[in-house]
Amino acid sequence: MRALFTLNRYFWKYKHKLLLGIAFVVLSNIFRALQPQVIRKALDEVLLFLGSVPDSGHTEALGQSLMKFGLYLFAFAVLMGLFMFMMRQTIVVMSRLIERDIREEVFAHYLQLDAAFYKRNKTGDLMSRIVEDVNKVRMYLGPAMLYGINLISLVIIVIFTMFQVNAKLAFYTLLPLPALSYIIYVVSNQINLKSEIIQRQLAALTTKSQESFSGIRIIKSYALESHWSNDFAKASDAYRTNTMSLARIDAFFFPSMLLLIGLSTLIAIYMGGLHAMDGSVTPGNIAEFVIYVTMLTWPISAIGWVASIIQQAEASQKRVNDFLHTKPAIAEAPDALPMPKHPSFAFRGVTFRYPDSGILAAQDIHLSIAPSQKVGIVGRTASGKTTVADLMLRIYEPESGTILVNGTDIRNISLKQLRESVSYIPQDVFLFSDTISENIRFGNAQLPDAEIVAAAKAACIHNEISGFTGAYGAVLGERGVNASGGQKQRISLARGLAKSSALLIMDDCLSAVDAQTELDFLDQLDATLKGRSLLFITQRLRQTQYLDYLYVFEQGRIVQKGTFQELVDQPGLFKTLYDLENQTG
Ligand SMILES: Nc1ncnc2c1ncn2[C@@H]1O[C@H](COP(=O)(O)OP(=O)(O)O)[C@@H](O)[C@H]1O
Ligand SMILES: [Mg+2]
Structure with missing residues (x-):
């Protein structure tokens, strides 16, 4: 969890949203846990009525109190939903804000780093850290936080309520819980391992297809389509094998979990029934406990999922931190002198x-x-x-x-x-997928159009640009004008000349x-x-x-x-x- 601790400063930055979110989660769960109690009371009243001598006064009273319980139940459900909505609004918004902050920070830092860094690290790696890794971290900040807080507070509130209502019955009902936790722990570890392999294979598959599309001309000119297809098929097949084995583990997970939950339900009914005879448990209690057990199903099954998100986010944040902690080897000196106007x-x-x-x-x-x-x-x-x-x-x-x-x-x-x-016109031309004039202007917003034209004339490219549809407004790159190598070189030259x-x-x-x-x-x-x-x-x-x-x-x-x-x-x-x-x- 070391790497994820670096995110705490963001939690601090958005602490109001976070605290509000936690408060909403707790409130929502309190109203959730209240509902089975209403059901128990209603049920017990009905059973009492059935056991008594029926008369019209009784019936009317029962109708009224059932109405009352119904309204309570409705109100609790509405409040629960309302707070759930608000918790999503606060925590998911917080996670998006933090995601933006991280991405901006990483990008700004990337641009500071020196050429040697870019030589050492592949573009794909840089890309995946700023896109996928930051995304994984967001999953931790948003969904995992949300479900994590929700899960912990729900489990505490429900178990607490169960013990309050009937400690003995609560004890028996929760007996299978440790076994359940263990299974979840083991299986989710397996799932994580497999998922990681699958992720890596998917990345390889993506790279492979990306390269084929960029290099499509060379592949075609060497008539290597089928060779590449075969390679792709192999990678794709390896991916399939692993996803299948993941599916098998997944398939095992839910039934075994449901089995243990079913066991809890069974215990609640059996032990509840036994104790109902001596009067320490009411029939309403049994129904109430069955609902509690059902309520616990979801949070417990989500433990593994939340844990795996946190693990992945940890690994991702470590990678992001790697780069964030890389200091540019060449940086502005603190007491740097100004550049002379006419330097030698x-x-x-x-x-x-x-x-x-x-x-x-x-x-x-x-x-x-x-x-x-x-x-x-x-x-x-x-x-x-x-x-x-x-x-x-x-x-x-x-x-x-x-x-x-x-x-x-x-x-x-x-x-x-x-x-x-210094105006540097490099040997390797690089033009952005933008208009010709923006490529020549290159960040200098004040540069008048006349100077762009003057630079293009000096670079002996003006006439050819004028010939393009759209002239200086023509867009370069994949979807735009396909300028020849020599033309691109002179547009790059014009860019250098336009810079004062x-x-x-x-x-x-x-x-x-x-x-x-x-x-x-x-x-x-x-x-x-x-x-x-x-x-x-x-x-x-x-x-x-x-x-x-x-x-x-x-x-x-x-x-x-x-x-x-x-x-x-x-x-x-x-x-x-x-x-x-x-x-x-
Ligand atoms: N980024 C780099 N990393 C490692 N070696 C490099 C790099 N750039 C150039 N070289 C090597 O340094 C030598 C000089 O390269 P360079 O200055 O580009 O030569 P020129 O511009 O005269 O063609 C070459 O042997 C080249 O292989
Ligand atoms: Mg050179």
């Missing part, structure tokens, strides 16, 4: 190793970018180019060496302002555009930059003619540096690659 960036002996793969992606890197300077990084794939961009944005932190912003260690600069003043920033990082983001568009873009580069600094990462060396200074990367090291002309004129990796590029075109 410098790497001083920066070395970095990816924590998960152990790959040494940057070794002793020295480079600098002055305000308004256009700096290029070139090199083959996997030479560590993107890593430099990640380090500059503090997506990752260097293992050794420092990154300076105007001479200040980047770790002492406000993280938020740093990222606000001091430094623009373009990571290989002209790779999917044609030669003419590439030329158009680079020709107007200075007009596009408007004095911003540029870090231009590319594999196509002819693009670098437009830049002021270049660094050549090879296996995480800088192997050459200089201007384009200097590098072309000297032997080395740059010239080799450049010649190769010109041969192949």
